[in-house]
Amino acid sequence: MSTMVKRRLLNHSDIIAALGLVSIVVMMVVPLPAGILDILITLNITASVLTLMLAIFAQDPLEFSALPSLLLTLTLFRLSLNISATRLILLDGHAGQIIQQFGEFVIRGNTVVGFIIFLILVLIQFIVITKGAERVSEVAARFTLDAMPGKQMSIDADLNAGMINEQQARDRRKAIQQEADFYGAMDGSTKFVKGDAIAAIIILFINIIGGFITGVLMQGLPLLDALHKYTLLTIGEGLVSQIPALLISTSTGLVVTRADSETNLGENLVKQLFRKPKALFITAGVLILLALLGLPILPLFMVAAALIVLGVTLQRKTKKSVVVESAAARETEIEESKKPENVLNLLNVDHMELELGYALIALVDVQQGGDLLDRIVLIRRQIASELGFIVPVIRVRDNMNLQPNQYVIKIRGAEIASSEILADHYMAMSGGMDDDEIPGTPTKEPSFGLDAKWINAMYREQAELNGWMVVDAPTVLATHITEVIKTQAWEILSRQDVKTLVDHAKSQAPAVVDELIPEMLSLGQIQKVLANLLRERVSIKDMVLILETLADFANSTKDLDRLTEHVRQALARQILQPLLGKDKSLPVITLDPQIEQQILDSIQPSEYGTYLALDPKVLHVLMQNLTAEVEKVVLKGYTPVIVCAPVVRINLKRVTERQLPQLMVLSYNELVQGVQVQAVGMVGMNRAS
Template sequence: MATVLKRRFLDNTDILAAMGIVGIVVMMVVPLPASLLDILITLNISGSVLTLMLAVFAEDPLEFSALPSLLLIMTLFRLSLNISTTRLVLLDGYAGQVIQQFAQFVIRGNMVVGFIVFAILVIVQFIVITKGAERVSEVAARFTLDAMPGKQMSIDADLNAGMINEQQARDRRKAIQQEADFYGAMDGSTKFVKGDAIAAIIILFINIVGGFISGVAMQGMPLLEALQKYTMLTIGDGLVSQIPALLISTATGLVVTRAASDKNLGEDLSKQLFRNPKAMFITAGVLILLAFLGLPKLPMFIVAAALLGAGVLLQKSSKVSVVEETEAARESEIEASKKPENVLSLLQIDHMELELGYALIALVDVQQGGDLLDRIVLIRRQIASELGFIVPVIRVRDNMNLQPNQYVIKIRGSEIATGELLADHYMAMSSGFDDDSIPGTPTKEPAFGLDAKWINAKYREQAELNGWMVVDAPTVLATHITEVIKRQAWEILDRQDVKTLIDHVKEQAPSVVEELIPEILSLGQVQKVLSNLLRERVSIRDMVSILETLADQAQVTKDLDRLTEHVRQALARQILQPLVGKDKVLSVITLDPQIEQQILDSIQQSDYGTYLALDPKMLQVLVQGLTREVEKVVLKGLTPIVVCAPLVRINLKRVTERQLPQLMVLSYNELVQGVQVQAVGMVGMNHAS
């Protein structure tokens, strides 16, 4: 029965909250009996104490995220009670037993003392607690909002470095947003508490003056009797209102000042105030000295003795805890030595790694101005936009075995690229002619192999004026990483990455995924097709078109090379877009029909796909001819492109990608309408001579 009632209560808390807020507003208009006011005043006091206790025991400000709204509701509730009690005081000269007894208990019949106590209470709340909490909330909100970009970048850097996963990054971002919202709301809600303190002062004088006029003019009371009666009621009313307000203000200050702690207030105070016995001994000595100088000896000696005793106990417990920790550490080492070693973590290989020599560590150290981790985040976004797949986390670590200025890029534990950087220099890339006027250390740009120099920062402007392209060391490394990813994207992409991409497509176009996988093609077969596309830097961002084409063509053939060609034809406009200019002219190199036929006749089928079994001499003729034509095209400032039959295309690309990696190979089926093809060269049999 209790469980059912609890569940019904929790299910209807929104309705109860709405009814409570409406009831608070109604209290301002509808007269309430004194007995009901006694209950509501008691509820106000208990709610304030509960709020203060929750603030004391909260370990994180976000644990009490409802505090800003609660402050508004409690302030509105107190003002409603003030209006209701003022109505009863002025009409009946009586506002319930709580106010009556509270006034008699606190001020003990002395109006002057009661007025002074109330004034001090209001001053303490308004000037000390409320103003302090308001200022702390304002500063906390400002600094929290200013720190948001840095915290977001830190999360991206940790994610990129592999220290956290995607879910943890999302949780951290959500916590940062909630923290900013909380402190912003607290900054505004403290204004309600400040206004409540001001209203209490105004209501005090209204009640005294109004009550005096009501007692003398309407009830015919003597002047002194009316003044005494209504002053006592007013002070009692003010006390039962301001003491809860003081508790709420204190709770507000506690919450907004505990941003730097992860424990509750009691644990923090006990650990930080009583952790050093020397401080207690010195304090006790000061008290004893003051006692001998003439201050009351009994209280000084009592407190000093208590501090000395606490210091001795704390000193003994510290020694015992050190011994216990040492023994525990020794026992854990013994137990660990007896257990079998867990070597599973040593088997994991990262997708990508960036190892840095010690002289390059500053590039990733934010405190030294390093922004390489932020650049890597941007690289991952750029690759996702250009090639359509998510680059796995790139782990960045130092390697003392490298040269100080050396870095190494690895994929699946194998070194793919390396280079050297001078972190405090700029790289100036050649403008096409020798220029010895700028001193520097000759080098090669690592991504594209261009001639370059490492120059001092003071020569940067001169180099730029001379037509050199000047970039800093982090940009050189970021460019190299980007090119490595683009070049090796087909190798980086694994089945888990493909599963992630397909799951994303399934949210938008579930029918095409359900039709293709796993009924027609397996996840591994789809991965091979996507790898074939990435190998030639064809973007797989349009996954819907790719999967639809595979679903159609895989009904006819399961040959992955043929399926890749069909997908390329479906993506023909995307492939040609960066190759044609505004005039829609595509300059290409063609093959002699005789050579093309020999290539067709040499295509062999195997369990691993097709391959080109071409005669070595013929292959040499082909590569030499293509090399000559490519050189001519490049001298004209054009992109080297070869056009051939669809069955020839993929095999021709594979045999030329080592010697001519910059050569684009297209099939006739990829030449869409609207593009004018212009032959600028042809590879024939005469290139053999």
């Protein structure tokens, strides 16, 4: 039966709320009998106590998200009761039994005492509780809004890493938005309570003056009798109104000041106030000392004894729980060690790891201002945006075997790069010009090998004025991680990553994926093509175009190098875009036709693909001449780019990528229409030196 009633109330809750608000407004105009006013005052007190209880037992502010609207409703209800009570006091000289008896009980017929108590209650509510709650709401709203972008990025990072699904991400975003809306609404709703306190003081004086005039002029009462009667009723009405208002203000303060959402207020206070027996013993000692100095002995000794008993009890329980937890931990460890499946955890290899020396731990410690973890999230977003490649989660851990300022970047457990940075210094790079006026420790920039200095923070402004590029230690490390990822992306890319990319592309173009996989190419073959592209830093973001191109040519050839060249031609505009000047010109180095033909004749097929079987002497001369041309182009301020035949391109790139990693090797088929090719050098065998 109760379930049915509850369901009916929920089904008609909107109608009930609308009628309730309309009734509150009507109460301000329509006179109410004293009996009905008593019932409504009782409801006001009940609602205030219930609100306080809900605030105490709520574990999270969002559990009481209706509080801002409830504050407005209760404040309006309380003001309507004030108006109704004032009307009865001035017209009839009586406002119901609750107001009458409340005034007589609290102030015992002494109007001066009652007036002072009323003013104290109003001041407590207005200056202490409401003012503090208003300030906390304002600060909480501002900080919640400021933290929203960081929380959103954290959710996106977890979603990209596969730690949460799309539904969980939507739920988290919704919770963040609700939290911001709640604190913003609380910031405004506290103004209602503040205004209610001010209105109570004004209403008090209006009722006293109006009642005095009514009693003397209209009812013919003596001056003192009129003053006593109406002051008693007014103060009684004010106390009946202000005590619920005080409860509501306290509820507001409790909700907005909650910093721990794991437990309710009572559990939180008990755990934190009585978790340190030493604090209880010291407090008891202070009370005993005060008693010995001349303060009343009995109350101080009683409280001190209670604190000592409580402290001893907590101390015994703490020791017992520590012993029990230690024994349980040992048993758990023994049981876990006996499980054969736990050995499998030792076989896991992280895709990427970042190991830090102990002096660099502060870079990842949020409490010490470290933001490296947030930077890593941004790096993963940047790589996804630029290369279309989802970087796996980067494990960050400390390694006591490293030097204090050393860090190591690993891929699949193997060290790829390492360097040393000074966490409390800045790296200054002069661009080739040394400046002895700025003291510092000489070093090499780890990402690009530039000459640099570690300088103290006090010299940062001077270095910047002298034209040096100055960056902090976390930026140096973040840049190094980014470059390692871009360089080794082809090696990091796993088959599972490819499956994720293909599934995402399938949501956009299912026909292409169904046609290509697995009838034409396997997932492993697509992985090798994507790895070939990433090896030369070609973005694989346009997966639909890549898969369409593979589907177009997979029937004619299964050679992955040739398929890679076809995909590069389809992505030619994207490849050329960062290489073009403002006038759409492309400065390039060309190959002498004779050496290009010689390279073409030296290409040999194998089961692992094609390779270049060029005479070592010829290859040595070719590399010398190519290096010389690249240096000339770089000195002119151009990006080194060489063009050659499509069949020659991939083999020439593999030969030059170790000695000349910065050299871009393009094929003639990648020079799309509209690009102005400008030859700035030629490589031939007769230029050997």
